[in-house]
Amino acid sequence: MVSLDKVCRPLSKGGLGVPSISALQHALYCSVIYKMYNSTTPLTKWLSTYYSSPWKPPHYKASLFWKSVCATAIKVKMNFSFVINPDAPIALHWDHWCNNLSFIELGGDITLDLFNSQFLSSLILGHNWNLPSSVPSNLADLICSNPITNVDGPCLIWNNCSKVYHKDFIEDFYKDLTDCNWFEFIWFKKKILKHSVYAWLALVGGLRTADALRLRNISISEDCLLCFHGQESVNHLFFECPLSFHILERFIPESRFFMLRPSLLHILQWVDDYPGSSVVKNYYKLVVCCIIYVIWKERNGRRYGCEIHSLSSMIINIKSILYARVSRWKNYEGLLGRINGLYSDVLLHF
């Protein structure tokens, strides 16, 4: 019901936070590039000596792996910048160490004729530039405008950060996707994971409701098996259906003052804007996700398992789930009245 492309996205992009194979490959190639310059393992040393730079066009006989590293290097070139130190394995002609440009970009073949060495370290003596006398003065001035650091540290840095983590490369892979404006409504700090997953499925159209199945040419009875009045859809189940809305009212009494029965996104947005404390706000988010889970389970039980629970059994079930979870929170005592349906403090606000 939900494409793999939608599932394999960060939470902030509307997915389940599982990286795709392509994202993992991107992160791996970025990591190889980063380590080529900043670590001294036998592999990175060999890569640096054999290939010089990931920004050097690969030989047609190069391995598929290296060609992929080079293709990624081109894509993320502007994310990487160089800090010049005397021992840095910076490729003189191919790396963009000179004011974020490479020699090839600056002067093409002219610079190749001027410098015979492969690495930038051949132009440094101590902590100063040591250029051949044949270098034109304008090019020498440009080179000398790049400072040589005497501080130990990485010579290739990612987005101006001193430390970089695997997740930074993964985030970079997804950076062009639009941000999701509801992910914090369901992926909050004290969530129950399986409840949040069902809320996510409801929001991305992943629940196999009658209307969604009909679109895929699978016909089942379209009647809502909770109220036997409406047609089953995500919008009806959450919360146009009288039964589900009654449960919502029971746990979020303010919802009875809405002009219309809220949609799922509407109630989640309302909870996120709730003016109360963060504890109550988290509790209400927990409530909405829990109701979605219990209602969907009840719907499946009625449709496929011939199991019917009464409204009061469903409410008791939700109460016990909430109590078991909330009792682990700090300062949860104020929420017990809400779980037990004692809302006098809440209703005073209206």
Ligand SMILES: [Zn+2]
């Ligand atoms: Zn209904």
